Amino acid sequence: MSSHSVTLALYVFVVQAGIALELLGRTGRTRIPPLGVVFSSVMRTRSARIGIVTAWVWLGLHLFAR
Amino acid sequence: MAPQASAGPSGRSETGRAARVRARGGRPALRDPLIVLVLLMAGTFDWLSGNPIHSVLLFAAAAAVAWEAARAHRRGQGRPTAHPATAGGASGRIAVAGGLAFAVVVGGFGRYSWPATVAVVSVGAMAIAAAWRRPVQAGSERARLDPVGAAVWAAAFVALGVLELTNLLLQPSLKADSYAHPTLSVLTDPILASHPGRSVALLVWLVVGWFLLKR
Numbered sequence: 180m181s182s183h184s185v186t187l188a189l190y191v192f193v194v195q196a197g198i199a200l201e202l203l204g205r206t207g208r209t210r211i212p213p214l215g216v217v218f219s220s221v222m223r224t225r226s227a228r229i230g231i232v233t234a235w236v237w238l239g240l241h242l243f244a245r
Numbered sequence: 246m247a248p249q250a251s252a253g254p255s256g257r258s259e260t261g262r263a264a265r266v267r268a269r270g271g272r273p274a275l276r277d278p279l280i281v282l283v284l285l286m287a288g289t290f291d292w293l294s295g296n297p298i299h300s301v302l303l304f305a306a307a308a309a310v311a312w313e314a315a316r317a318h319r320r321g322q323g324r325p326t327a328h329p330a331t332a333g334g335a336s337g338r339i340a341v342a343g344g345l346a347f348a349v350v351v352g353g354f355g356r357y358s359w360p361a362t363v364a365v366v367s368v369g370a371m372a373i374a375a376a377w378r379r380p381v382q383a384g385s386e387r388a389r390l391d392p393v394g395a396a397v398w399a400a401a402f403v404a405l406g407v408l409e410l411t412n413l414l415l416q417p418s419l420k421a422d423s424y425a426h427p428t429l430s431v432l433t434d435p436i437l438a439s440h441p442g443r444s445v446a447l448l449v450w451l452v453v454g455w456f457l458l459k460r
Contacts, residue, residue: 182425186412190429193405200401204394211394215460220390222460225317225377226310230280232376233306235457236369237287239450240299241430242437243351244362 277314281307294419298362306373313377344451352444356437372454 197214204213212220222228288303347368354361413419415426422431436442 183427186408186426187432189408190432193401193408196404197401200397209394210391211397212390214398215456217390217395217398218457219460220395222457224277225379226277226280226314228376228379228460229306229310229313229373230284232372232454232457233284233303234287235450235454236365236372237291237299237302239365239369239447239454240302240362241296242433242446242450243356243443244365245298245357245359 277310281311281314284310290419302369309377340455344448344455348444348448348451352440352442352447356443368451368454372458375458 200211201214203209204211204216218231222231284303284307288300288307291303292300347364351361351364354364409428412423412426412428416423416428422428422434433446437446
């Protein structure tokens with residue numbers, strides 16, 4: 180298995196883990212909250228909100244802008 | 246989405262709960278410097294990677310967060326809590342139509358072109374302004390996360406970050422891509438090479454931004 184394939188498999192694993200956590204959180208039967216609740220809690224201060232929105236803006240710049 | 250926190254009993258245990266809440270109150274005091282540090286580090290690495298425009302954004306955001314934290318500290322108002330944004334009916338439909346139009350039009354611009362840069366920077370600036378200007382209400386309580394659930398999500402994000410950083414550092418240099426150790430942005434290159442791919446990616450980016458601004 181090449182390094183490229185291993186890297187892809189690891190990314191897929193992390194993404195699938197995230198989807199599984201979200202689905203678990205939405206059942207309401209575990210201690211894991213849905214992602215929306217996580218961000219609502221983390222972004223309850225203005226500084227955290229600005230920081231996270233900035234990270235999102237940076238992602239757009241990184242992918243599309245100079 | 247239901248809050249994850251459960252109501253505690255009153256009396257003796259309420260006193261203990263209040264103590265825990267006070268103890269938790271110390272976390273945001275550490276959170277602001279942490280956010281500033283992360284933004285400064287990201288800006289530094291972006292500068293070293295040859296992206297001065299991106300790093301200027303990150304440095305400016307770090308300065309803004311530091312200024313806001315200092316201002317809130319001077320006011321002594323505690324940690325403000327944001328109202329969740331709501332948009333529905335006509336405004337929601339207009340936002341959806343506007344987002345679709347943006348994705349289609351801007352997706353037609355070349356990647357890393359000045360028109361695409363201006364469009365993304367404009368939307369980003371409006372989003373940061375909206376996040377900053379969101380009305381805050383001191384004293385109200387948001388849902389507190391279950392420590393186990395918070396740790397599990399934190400582990401997932403840290404794993405993604407470590408994986409991305411590992412691949413970045415395994416590249417021949419910070420400015421040279423690697424097929425053997427691709428970062429997420431390298432993996433998206435084939436998708437973003439076409440107009441439809443860019444439009445879909447822009448739409449996803451806008452949806453994520455809308456999701457964040459609704460928190």
